[in-house]
Amino acid sequence: MAGRGNKSGDDGDGFDWVYGSGSPGGSDPEPTRRIPVQRRPPAEPYAGRPDPVGPRPAGPQPPPPAPPRGARRGRWSRPRTYLRLVLLALVLWLVYLVAVPLVAWNRVDKVDFEPSGDRPAEQPGTTYLLVGSDSRAGLSPAERKRLHTGDAESELTDTILLLHTGDGPTTLVSIPRDSPLDIPGFGVGKVNSAYAKGGTPLLVQTLEKATGLHVDQYVEIGFGGLVGVVDAVGGIEICPKKRIKDKDSGLNVKKGCQEVDGATALAYSRARKHSPISDLARVQQQREVIAAVGDKVLSPWSVLNPVRWWRLNGSVPDFFRFGETSGPVDAGRWALAMTKVEKSCTVPVARADTTWDAERARRLFGRIAEDRTEEITKDLCTATGLADD
Template sequence: MTEDDRTRAMRSPGDGRPLPPRPSDGLRSGGAPAHHLPSGGPGAPTHKLPAAAQVPESPRVDEPVRGSSRVYGRERSGKSPVRPFKSRGQEPPRGPGGPAGRGGGPRGPRRRISWKAVVAVVAGLLVVLLVAAVALFFVIDSRLSGIDGVLDDYEGRPADTPGTNWLLVGSDSRKGLTAAQRKKLATGQAAGQRTDSMMLLHIPEGSDKPTLVSLPRDSAVTIPGKGRDKLNSAYAIGGPKLLVRTVETVTGVHVDHYMEIGFAGFVDIVDAIGGVEINVRAAVNDPKAGLNLKKGVQELNGSQALGYVRTRKGGALPDFERTKRQRQFLGAVVKKAASPGVLLNPFTSIPLAFSATDAVEVDSGTGAFNMLSLGLAMGDSPVTTVVPFGGNEVIPGGGTAVKWDRAKALALFDALKSDQPVPKEVVDAS
């Protein structure tokens, strides 16, 4: 009995019947069946089966078995195939033969954005914006309508003073308005052109704030060559040129720039910026101005804003209250126009620029750069006041006019001429 027979007999059941052979009992090293191997001692020749009939070697314990869920001694749930082992820091192969990306194709190398490319794109955009801004600046400059001779010299004209002085005029011109627009805006059918509001803006050379002074239209003044009359009569008699000369004569302040706006331009500018927010201090109902406003903060469109600055309703001194509303409105318009929401939006800034150039008339020496400095000054929250006055004066042509407080008025204009802050008592009086 051979050694294998004795081993089989030892694990046979008690009835002496041998157990069926195990699969491994029929193979020897080399893969040949046991009964084909000759018995003998060491060194006996062995016979191998052909390669197709050989049984593959058992897999190593550190490799996954195809179709098995046991990996590295742990059970995996599910039927998904086992991924190959990847050590820390090791990337799977890419390209052909590597793991597929989304869509089934091979995953290509990631593209990194170069900082040089980003800087180049940003620089290109800045150049385009700069060129567009410069082009728009020159377009605006070419569209400004200049009035010749407004600031011509004359004998006895006040000398140039420190700082920059603007005479800002709102006229009652109906130019450009249709009959329907005149009716809607309640401007009336009056012919000719008169000054509806006048302000003197002083922009200092130093760090002090600008000063905006209202000149009441009914002020009693001496018009050169015409005698004593209301201030707004100077414009009706001799236009912008005589008005500038009259203001310089009675104030002693040298006017450097002149700007005028009519009814139509006023409405267009307000509508171009989408209306303006005004705190109405008292309810106003004035059918002649086409105005009916409640008290409180509210958004006014162009038509309402025009009525708001023109009405004489409200207050014990209607003309005084009117000048206060005009200064309030002018500051609100400039603040809205200079806001980022308007300036940085081409759909509002460009129409505003074109509306403004169509709406205003300036002296022939004023350009877009001067208009920019005016806007910046108005956006700097200027000190606002009105020429101090007290009592009335009967004028030769009939009627009464507002008489200025001579001492306080001189203190105000002397401060502007010397480029100094306006005295506090003058500001408080407004």
């Protein structure tokens, strides 16, 4: 190229202006350096297509690189999928727990229990009347024979309990079925006969007149109901203080704590001829059975076991009846209260024939009516109702 020759006159190639003169005395103080190029050794030939990356190293290979962040993964490899499945299972379980009692409640019979005429005024807290009817409705002849329930036409109240809940301790009072009380329109008679003479309203009226308590809710259970509930929860534990063999109820149990089925629990709650205090002994056994059933009903296993939960709720409509003013929430509150009884006793009686001790009974029911159950003293609340118990 013209004008770009070797100005020094040396024999060069004419490109010193690009690469420099190469001499220390050259005119370019920092000549451009040549960058050495390393030649790639030839790849060893092998059969097939040539490997573009050269020969593979021998020995174990490193793991493949992780997929880049945000790469799409399979549905079942995501933790969120399992979390959603767990949440769905919990929701379905809660729906089942709520739906089963509601379905059962729609089949429950309701009872018009409120009497007409004058009644005690509304009182603080809630007082439930629990009646164990000896009605044989729903029992086949074979079942009546197996359970020793006798006459299919009988309609008496084998068990009468008053349960009060409020600000103080939950209190349960047994009313002996042979208690002589004034039955409106019929004179003095055994309290359990009021049910047969005038149905539930007359029984409520008789008890309200005798106790001064306002009955807020009503629950009735038949013979088969107790058997069904006990069997549904897998049996209960009873602890008789002596061996009992009662022909009328069909009971035959040994002394001490033992697991029993529904038929035996029913017989235990009905047996009375084994004791000199007769009906007073029976009400103690009834409270023992009720407490044992309550413990089993509200045990975690009754809720977690779907079969037990189904059987337990399924036994309610056939043999339980509730007052017309009761709803499923009221029934649940009653069932919960039955498991939290802090004071349990028999109505104060003057002697073993179940004649009430008027003064002590007045004081007991007065405290309940005023929702001052914490003031109920031991002399007012004894197992048999007798003052010296």
